[in-house]
Amino acid sequence: MVCMAKLKVQNLNVSFGDKGVLQDITFEADNQFTYVIGRSGVGKSTLLKCLLGEVKYQGNITLNGKVVYIPQANQMVPWLNVEQNIRIANDDADIDNLLEMVELYGVSKYAYARNLSGGQIQRIALARAIASGADIILCDEPFSALDYLTREKLQELAKKIFEGKTVIYVTHDLYEATYLADLLVILRQRDYDVLKFSQKIDRDSQLFFDVISLLRPAFLNGVDKHNIRALGRSLDKRIAPSYILDLKNEHRPYPLVMAKEGT
Amino acid sequence: MYYKVEYIKPAFHNLIFEALIIVFLLSIWQGIYETRLFSEIVVTGPLKVIEYLWRPDILRQWNISLYRVMVGLLIATSIAVLLLVAGIVFPKIQSIMNVLVNTLRFIPPIAWIPLAIIWFGIGESSKEYIIIYGGFFSMFLSLFDAYRNLPKESLKLISINTSSRLKAAYYGYVLGLMPGFIHSIRLGFGVAWMSLVAAELIASDAGLGYMIEEGRMLLDTTQVVGGMVLIGLTGYVFDFILRIVERWCAWQN
Numbered sequence: 001m002v003c004m005a006k007l008k009v010q011n012l013n014v015s016f017g018d019k020g021v022l023q024d025i026t027f028e029a030d031n032q033f034t035y036v037i038g039r040s041g042v043g044k045s046t047l048l049k050c051l052l053g054e055v056k057y058q059g060n061i062t063l064n065g066k067v068v069y070i071p072q073a074n075q076m077v078p079w080l081n082v083e084q085n086i087r088i089a090n091d092d093a094d095i096d097n098l099l100e101m102v103e104l105y106g107v108s109k110y111a112y113a114r115n116l117s118g119g120q121i122q123r124i125a126l127a128r129a130i131a132s133g134a135d136i137i138l139c140d141e142p143f144s145a146l147d148y149l150t151r152e153k154l155q156e157l158a159k160k161i162f163e164g165k166t167v168i169y170v171t172h173d174l175y176e177a178t179y180l181a182d183l184l185v186i187l188r189q190r191d192y193d194v195l196k197f198s199q200k201i202d203r204d205s206q207l208f209f210d211v212i213s214l215l216r217p218a219f220l221n222g223v224d225k226h227n228i229r230a231l232g233r234s235l236d237k238r239i240a241p242s243y244i245l246d247l248k249n250e251h252r253p254y255p256l257v258m259a260k261e262g263t
Numbered sequence: 264m265y266y267k268v269e270y271i272k273p274a275f276h277n278l279i280f281e282a283l284i285i286v287f288l289l290s291i292w293q294g295i296y297e298t299r300l301f302s303e304i305v306v307t308g309p310l311k312v313i314e315y316l317w318r319p320d321i322l323r324q325w326n327i328s329l330y331r332v333m334v335g336l337l338i339a340t341s342i343a344v345l346l347l348v349a350g351i352v353f354p355k356i357q358s359i360m361n362v363l364v365n366t367l368r369f370i371p372p373i374a375w376i377p378l379a380i381i382w383f384g385i386g387e388s389s390k391e392y393i394i395i396y397g398g399f400f401s402m403f404l405s406l407f408d409a410y411r412n413l414p415k416e417s418l419k420l421i422s423i424n425t426s427s428r429l430k431a432a433y434y435g436y437v438l439g440l441m442p443g444f445i446h447s448i449r450l451g452f453g454v455a456w457m458s459l460v461a462a463e464l465i466a467s468d469a470g471l472g473y474m475i476e477e478g479r480m481l482l483d484t485t486q487v488v489g490g491m492v493l494i495g496l497t498g499y500v501f502d503f504i505l506r507i508v509e510r511w512c513a514w515q516n
Contacts, residue, residue: 052423068423068424069423071416071419071420073416074414074416075420077417077421077434077439078414078417079417079438079441079442080438084438088421088424088430088431088434089425128424132424
């Protein structure tokens with residue numbers, strides 16, 4: 001029996017004019033919480049638009065299941081109330097239950113966006129995504145306009161309620177991504193990495209900060225491979241073997257290789 | 264609902280203030296009349312006008328005019344909405360409609376009266392034509408404006424999330440354009456009401472415009488002013504009602 005991944009991207013190429021934005025990107029996600037991170041302008045949003053079919057691309061994209069999209073802004077239709085905003089995705093949605101799921105208490109079903117805070121609006125977007133019953137959820141930095149603490153809370157909520165679904169979450173928050181991701185796609189100019197985290201570590205521990213400092217250079221091109229290998233080995237000794245798997249170069253004997261090795 | 268109360272309240276505040284201003288202006292008018300400096304034909308008094316308007320056959324004239332406007336407005340609304348739907352479904356015809364509308368709307372309804380009489384005679388249809396013509400353009404333009412100002416991200420959000428196009432159209436266009444629709448009815452009523460009086464002034468044997476014209480022929484200034492006051496009052500009352508409906512529809516945004 002052939003097992004089909006929920007979301008599969010093969011040799012994806014996108015260019016605007018003669019400027020290549022995404023080059024030869026391959027990864028697959030199956031019921032995983034996938035973070036796509038990178039600096040501004042490396043094509044994170046473009047990758048999402050490819051998945052939504054809004055941008056012309058070369059290569060293959062396979063989506064097996066219903067897709068829902070949570071945009072960066074305007075997540076609530078201003079002329080529809082809370083209930084209608086959820087109902088657009090599903091006529092039979094149990095509104096009270098959904099609002100409880102996204103921990104939205106004390107908000108009337110008949111309230112409009114102008115009476116709600118940014119965080120409450122995001123929660124309604126999450127409720128709509130659950131109501132739609134989609135298997136694949138595409139998020140384009142939905143919480144980026146919120147303060148740090150609210151964002152942290154909502155990202156953890158999203159992780160909780162989308163458990164078992166394929167989520168592609170675009171952000172530039174390396175800290176949150178490292179903490180919550182099952183799969184981490186790091187985009188750089190003309191390059192990328194796909195990392196898999198095999199277990200969660202406490203976000204207040206020294207270990208976590210070591211991981212962050214390991215991943216930080218991956219944002220840029222000039223990564224010192226040897227340092228990263230050494231740090232990776234020490235990490236693996238401290239937690240578990242293969243804490244981070246490099247899926248892009250998985251044929252390598254040692255799992256943790258951050259930079260793409262020259263020919 | 265809580266919000267309803269919050270948003271209608273300021274409208275009533277305005278009403279009291281506006282009523283005070285009107286009473287003040289009326290008393291100045293009555294004062295000028297009481298001085299008897301001018302002849303009865305040139306200046307009539309507000310109390311006389313009010314007394315005149317109390318006559319039962321005035322209601323009949325008013326009824327006839329209002330009926331004409333309502334029929335015309337209904338037809339104008341239907342045409343405007345149909346064209347808007349056509350414009351949404353087939354975006355390519357929008358530019359043609361724009362050219363037509365933007366050329367025709369500068370021809371005032373009064374300029375159409377001679378042609379309307381030649382085409383439709385002096386019966387009801389020529390008056391309806393003038394009313395529909397007057398009401399349609401302001402309605403169509405403001406409806407199209409409301410459509411253009413609908414945030415595209417919200418429409419996209421709806422179309423991505425809904426399964427059927429009919430449902431998307433209901434949530435996106437029907438509910439989204441409701442405040443704009445009420446606003447366009449308000450504008451359309453204003454213009455249609457003015458066009459009606461213009462049409463009735465020229466070829467008519469009933470209605471408020473006819474009342475004014477008859478008053479002029481009989482040199483009865485009270486009747487002329489009475490007709491004018493009734494026209495103004497009716498316009499104001501309808502505008503006031505529609506303004507409340509419009510506010511109630513718009514508070515969600």
